[in-house]
Amino acid sequence: xxxxxxxxxxxxxxxxxxxxxxxCLVAIGGSENFYSAFESELxxxxxxxxxxxxxxxxxxxxxxxNKNGLLVPHNTTDQELQHLRNSLPDxxxxxxxxxxxxxxxxxxxxxxxxxxxxxxxxxxxxEIIADVLGVEVFRQTIAGNILVGSYCALSNRGGLVHPHTxxxxxxxxxxxxxxxxxxxxINRGSEVIAAGMTVNxxxxxxxxxxxxxxxxxxxxxxxxxxxQPTAIVNEMRxxxxxxxx
Amino acid sequence: xxxNMFVVPQTRGTVLCCKxxxxxxxxxxxxxxxxxxxxxxxxxxxxxxxxxxxCPECDSYLQPPRTWIKxxxxxxxxxxxxxxRLETDLKKVRLVNAEFIWTExxxxxxxxxxxxxxxxxxxxxxxxxxxxxxxxxxHMCESCTRIQANxxxxxxxVQLRQRVTHxxxxxxxxxxxxxxxxxxxxxKIKQMDQGIDFFFANRSHAVxxxxxxxxxxxxxxxxxxxxxxxxxxxxxxxxxxxFSVEISPICRxxxxxxxxxxxxxxxxxxxxVICTKVTNNIALLDPLTLRQxxxxxxxxxxxxxxxxxxxxxxxxxDVFNIEVxxxxxxxxxxxxxxxxxxxxxxxxxGKLFYIRTHLxxxxxxxxxxxxxxxxxxxSNDIELDKYKGLVLPExxxxxxxxxxxxxxxxxxxxxxxxxxxxxxxxxSRGRANEQKMDSEYEEFLRDLEENPxxxxxxxxxxxxxxxxxxxxxxxxxxxxxxxxxxxxxxxxELSEQEDGEDSMRE
Numbered sequence: 058x059x060x061x062x063x064x065x066x067x068x069x070x071x072x073x074x075x076x077x078x079x080x081c082l083v084a085i086g087g088s089e090n091f092y093s094a095f096e097s098e099l100x101x102x103x104x105x106x107x108x109x110x111x112x113x114x115x116x117x118x119x120x121x122x123n124k125n126g127l128l129v130p131h132n133t134t135d136q137e138l139q140h141l142r143n144s145l146p147d148x149x150x151x152x153x154x155x156x157x158x159x160x161x162x163x164x165x166x167x168x169x170x171x172x173x174x175x176x177x178x179x180x181x182x183x184e185i186i187a188d189v190l191g192v193e194v195f196r197q198t199i200a201g202n203i204l205v206g207s208y209c210a211l212s213n214r215g216g217l218v219h220p221h222t223x224x225x226x227x228x229x230x231x232x233x234x235x236x237x238x239x240x241x242x243i244n245r246g247s248e249v250i251a252a253g254m255t256v257n258x259x260x261x262x263x264x265x266x267x268x269x270x271x272x273x274x275x276x277x278x279x280x281x282x283x284x285q286p287t288a289i290v291n292e293m294r295x296x297x298x299x300x301x302x
Numbered sequence: 303x304x305x306n307m308f309v310v311p312q313t314r315g316t317v318l319c320c321k322x323x324x325x326x327x328x329x330x331x332x333x334x335x336x337x338x339x340x341x342x343x344x345x346x347x348x349x350x351x352x353x354x355x356x357c358p359e360c361d362s363y364l365q366p367p368r369t370w371i372k373x374x375x376x377x378x379x380x381x382x383x384x385x386x387r388l389e390t391d392l393k394k395v396r397l398v399n400a401e402f403i404w405t406e407x408x409x410x411x412x413x414x415x416x417x418x419x420x421x422x423x424x425x426x427x428x429x430x431x432x433x434x435x436x437x438x439x440x441h442m443c444e445s446c447t448r449i450q451a452n453x454x455x456x457x458x459x460v461q462l463r464q465r466v467t468h469x470x471x472x473x474x475x476x477x478x479x480x481x482x483x484x485x486x487x488x489x490k491i492k493q494m495d496q497g498i499d500f501f502f503a504n505r506s507h508a509v510x511x512x513x514x515x516x517x518x519x520x521x522x523x524x525x526x527x528x529x530x531x532x533x534x535x536x537x538x539x540x541x542x543x544x545f546s547v548e549i550s551p552i553c554r555x556x557x558x559x560x561x562x563x564x565x566x567x568x569x570x571x572x573x574x575v576i577c578t579k580v581t582n583n584i585a586l587l588d589p590l591t592l593r594q595x596x597x598x599x600x601x602x603x604x605x606x607x608x609x610x611x612x613x614x615x616x617x618x619x620d621v622f623n624i625e626v627x628x629x630x631x632x633x634x635x636x637x638x639x640x641x642x643x644x645x646x647x648x649x650x651x652g653k654l655f656y657i658r659t660h661l662x663x664x665x666x667x668x669x670x671x672x673x674x675x676x677x678x679x680x681s682n683d684i685e686l687d688k689y690k691g692l693v694l695p696e697x698x699x700x701x702x703x704x705x706x707x708x709x710x711x712x713x714x715x716x717x718x719x720x721x722x723x724x725x726x727x728x729x730s731r732g733r734a735n736e737q738k739m740d741s742e743y744e745e746f747l748r749d750l751e752e753n754p755x756x757x758x759x760x761x762x763x764x765x766x767x768x769x770x771x772x773x774x775x776x777x778x779x780x781x782x783x784x785x786x787x788x789x790x791x792x793x794x795e796l797s798e799q800e801d802g803e804d805s806m807r808e
Contacts (some may be wrong), residue, residue: 220317220328220332221314221328222315223312223313223314223315224313224314224315225310225311225312225313226312227315240315240317240328241317241318242317242320242332245320245321246320246331246332246333246423246424247332248332268320268321269323270318270319270320270321270322270323271318271320273323274318
């Protein structure tokens with residue numbers, strides 16, 4: 058189910074929010090509209106957390122995460138780190154990493170099983186990613202761009218990439234990621250996919266400039282039409298409850 | 303050395319247009335062309351209707367503020383003009399193509415289809431074509447108005463004069479002017495006594511003509527202007543300019559007695575000389591020593607002199623005997639041989655003269671020659687008197703005469719002909735002058751036949767009316783000099799068109 062919204066008159070919702078299957082991070086805006094849009098969709102399923110990272114609101118581009126963990130850059134303050142650890146579910150590991158390329162959201166595109174990273178990322182960082190997020194890491198480029206995190210939006214069901222990606226590249230990436238991929242645009246022809254939208258397995262949020270065509274492409278590639286949140290989360294809960302009793 | 307890297311061939315995929323959803327190749331705007339066109343109109347703000355001024359008399363268009371450009375309908379010049387009128391608009395966009403759309407000539411509308419390119423959105427270049435309509439308004443240009451008001455109005459005139467009794471120079475100049483098209487801008491040409499007047503609509507045309515004359519003949523010129531009207535508010539003045547050009551009276555084949563000053567400055571050239579060639583330099587040949595000298599225009603006018611005897615005073619001589627005295631000399635391109643000759647005037651066989659002549663290479667006993675009769679002439683020249691103790695030769699031969707042979711060919715047309723300028727003749731002259739002119743013209747044509755170097759600068763045309771008669775082959779071995787056919791320009795279809803357009807008649 059794809060929703061169109063704006064953050065303070067900007068259509069780049071992927072910059073100010075981060076959505077995964079287990080939690081959702083939202084930036085602190087002047088009014089509560091942005092937060093309440095997310096809350097109305099997700100409140101009874103996953104926690105929606107208001108936060109900042111290193112004092113900025115561009116949290117979607119600075120951190121990278123999936124249901125297993127969250128990676129934040131080295132300039133995150135201790136209070137923010139503590140706040141995140143407190144608000145997120147216990148099985149989500151929050152880790153601060155020392156990496157020269159500190160905009161982790163632009164450098165890493167990941168879902169719950171596999172991640173694509175910037176080609177110049179440190180070896181250590183790569184190991185941490187594999188460890189904390191529990192994913193297989195591949196260094197790749199998308200349509201000749203090294204910022205894979207910006208030009209690709211990924212979920213466990215499918216992915217949307219930069220419109221200029223060639224067919225051979227699409228095939229290669231699709232084999233690596235094991236999900237169907239499509240090349241398309243967001244927000245009325247913008248090529249920066251991940252900045253314009255944020256997605257998980259059952260819902261997506263796009264900028265309000267997104268045209269109907271683009272929305273239909275998103276809904277079809279991420280298979281959002283038949284997705285029911287409860288089914289997926291219940292799967293998770295079952296494994297959780299197992300450990301209680 | 304080629305690198306052995308394996309490069310995967312890249313094929314561009316297709317994306318859906320973000321507006322209409324049709325599949326298309328990705329572009330910077332990521333919208334299909336139709337959607338992009340519906341979004342952005344790059345021709346917004348460009349003029350679609352323009353007014354232009356057209357002069358119906360001379361078919362030209364006004365380029366403000368003052369230039370009139372002559373152009374035919376649907377021509378390249380007209381297209382350039384139309385695009386130039388839109389210059390300010392076309393600074394905002396890039397022009398790729400322009401072409402005319404046909405309109406009825408009477409509708410007074412011109413339609414031009416322009417294809418322009420402009421950058422829109424994020425780097426996508428959009429190409430769009432649009433039509434501009436030009437409304438043509440009729441408005442006479444200044445030159446046409448002036449001509450309409452007074453067709454004989456001239457602004458500059460060149461008065462060309464030569465103070466001699468014959469018109470040979472002017473025949474030759476006429477042919478030169480035709481060859482170089484120097485009088486193309488003249489609005490009227492008038493033949494006067496001892497000269498020709500040329501009238502121009504523009505002072506610069508007159509100046510150009512005067513310079514042309516200076517290059518082909520030794521001239522001296524002066525100019526004046528006369529105020530016609532004056533606009534005190536504008537401080538603009540209308541003048542009539544007159545150029546007076548005088549050609550030196552020295553002609554080819556003239557016998558000249560040089561003033562002592564000039565003779566010494568030329569290295570003591572014998573005071574009696576023959577003029578062999580006149581262009582903007584005068585070539586003087588001493589017949590007794592075969593020395594040739596050149597006089598510059600400036601040099602001539604510094605100490606000007608007149609000729610002693612002119613070609614009118616040539617007398618026929620019969621050559622009885624020739625004795626070659628010197629070997630063949632090549633003087634300035636022509637060969638001369640000094641010889642002693644025994645001659646007598648045709649009119650008076652009683653008196654024999656023993657003279658020295660420079661024509662030893664062509665004269666043979668029994669020939670006729672033309673020369674100056676110094677024995678019988680009564681020379682009244684001041685310069686001659688200055689030389690004390692100068693012994694004048696009794697006769698100086700100038701050229702060989704072909705008169706007898708010409709008698710046989712009299713009346714037969716020549717294989718070549720000349721064009722002439724359209725001149726107004728002063729009618730007050732009378733019959734006698736006309737006959738004189740005709741005989742002079744005939745002599746001029748004969749001159750052309752005999753002298754290839756004279757023909758060099760002119761254009762001769764083939765005479766279509768000439769049929770070579772069978773009798774020619776039977777003529778005697780010593781032929782008349784004539785113009786070889788190779789020198790003639792084939793005067794093909796030009797003649798039909800010319801009658802209407804130029805001011806030339808055959």
